[in-house]
Amino acid sequence: MTIADQNLVKKMNRRRLLQEVIHHSPISRASLSKTTGLNKSTVSAQIQGLVDEKFIFEIGQGQSSGGRRPVMLMFNKQAGYAIGVDIGVDDLTVLLTDLDGSIVSEHYFELEQSSVNETMALLLKTIEQVIRTMPGSPYGLIGIGICVPGLVNRSEQIVLTPNTHWNGVDVKKQVEEAFNVPVTIENEANAGAYGEHIYGAAKAFDDFMYVSISTGIGVGLVLNNELYRGVHGFSGEMGHMTIDFNGPKCNCGNRGCWELYASEKAFRQSLPADWDEKELNKRFQQNDVVLFRSLENFGHHLGIGLVNIANTFDPEAIILRNPLIESNPFVLNAVKNTLSSRMNVRFETECAFLPSTLGKNAPALGACSMMIESFIKGITA
Ligand SMILES: [Zn+2]
Numbered sequence: 001m002t003i004a005d006q007n008l009v010k011k012m013n014r015r016r017l018l019q020e021v022i023h024h025s026p027i028s029r030a031s032l033s034k035t036t037g038l039n040k041s042t043v044s045a046q047i048q049g050l051v052d053e054k055f056i057f058e059i060g061q062g063q064s065s066g067g068r069r070p071v072m073l074m075f076n077k078q079a080g081y082a083i084g085v086d087i088g089v090d091d092l093t094v095l096l097t098d099l100d101g102s103i104v105s106e107h108y109f110e111l112e113q114s115s116v117n118e119t120m121a122l123l124l125k126t127i128e129q130v131i132r133t134m135p136g137s138p139y140g141l142i143g144i145g146i147c148v149p150g151l152v153n154r155s156e157q158i159v160l161t162p163n164t165h166w167n168g169v170d171v172k173k174q175v176e177e178a179f180n181v182p183v184t185i186e187n188e189a190n191a192g193a194y195g196e197h198i199y200g201a202a203k204a205f206d207d208f209m210y211v212s213i214s215t216g217i218g219v220g221l222v223l224n225n226e227l228y229r230g231v232h233g234f235s236g237e238m239g240h241m242t243i244d245f246n247g248p249k250c251n252c253g254n255r256g257c258w259e260l261y262a263s264e265k266a267f268r269q270s271l272p273a274d275w276d277e278k279e280l281n282k283r284f285q286q287n288d289v290v291l292f293r294s295l296e297n298f299g300h301h302l303g304i305g306l307v308n309i310a311n312t313f314d315p316e317a318i319i320l321r322n323p324l325i326e327s328n329p330f331v332l333n334a335v336k337n338t339l340s341s342r343m344n345v346r347f348e349t350e351c352a353f354l355p356s357t358l359g360k361n362a363p364a365l366g367a368c369s370m371m372i373e374s375f376i377k378g379i380t381a
Pocket residue numbers: 239240241250251252253254255257
């Protein structure tokens with residue numbers, strides 16, 4: 001074996017061991033040797049390196065069948081921190097997490113009619129404040145992941161945000177220059193899918209769709225355990241699939257797009273104009289017939305598009321991200337009624353339709369997990 005080969009093997013062993021400790025700590029050196037098949041001296045040497053670099057620490061004593069009890073190894077999830085940002089159409093979320101994705105601090109803002117410049121200033125100020133109050137750690141801030149509701153190309157440039165005006169704004173460069181850490185820009189539905197996959201409702205699935213329903217509808221596709229971005233990074237624009245070819249014009253250029261019927265915006269437009277949030281809540285409590293008919297219609301329209309998605313991908317699950325669906329089973333039941341009346345019966349048992357478990361934090365948590373993953377890759381590169 002050449003020296004280059006030996007180095008490569010060392011790096012691979014190191015990555016393997018760190019992943020084992022991350023996913024199975026507390027774990028002993030002996031168990032690591034057993035689960036990885038690496039000999040004890042390799043395990044000891046590599047682990048010592050990771051302990052010296054503060055990625056792993058040792059704790060007390062584990063259980064042993066006899067003799068000296070082994071020291072257990074833990075992943076030091078506080079070795080560094082990640083920031084996840086979700087720039088929504090009318091709100092902004094900034095989360096600080098440790099390397100395990102646990103939220104350390106969370107910041108939410110309503111954007112109302114804020115301009116892009118105002119939102120950018122608020123974002124930079126918030127990140128600065130988060131960094132200032134971040135707990136001390138060996139590696140500090142390891143990266144900032146930012147997601148936007150629009151098209152992000154493979155060079156992480158925002159090329160189209162139909163409901164806001166971020167297209168052409170170089171968010172990546174501005175944030176990188178301000179904080180001098182790695183920055184990733186991602187589409188909101190892709191980040192949400194990633195978040196649910198790592199920490200939420202889709203942990204157990206390798207093939208699933210994440211459907212984010214708000215002003216528009218965005219879909220994140222995880223196929224074969226990987227985010228599917230498409231050639232240019234523009235996959236998942238299923239909010240713009242036609243469900244009525246004679247339907248109204250959409251601002252994407254198409255007609256009768258799914259999101260014109262099944263977005264939360266469309267649902268709200270179906271309600272009487274004078275119903276504000278308070279009125280909506282009151283009628284919700286009262287099981288108001290007009291409201292519940294509208295909710296049923298919302299679920300029905302969602303179901304129509306979901307049938308197309310399920311027929312196309314044959315996924316294990318479809319995760320639905322919307323507060324109305326997460327807070328009340330009624331809409332999801334309406335969705336399921338539409339599905340069962342329009343799909344082959346086997347789908348009812350073979351594809352799970354589930355509400356998001358991370359809720360509004362899903363995209364920002366996904367953005368954090370992307371930064372954490374690339375940091376961990378970097379440790380063992
Ligand atoms: Zn459209």
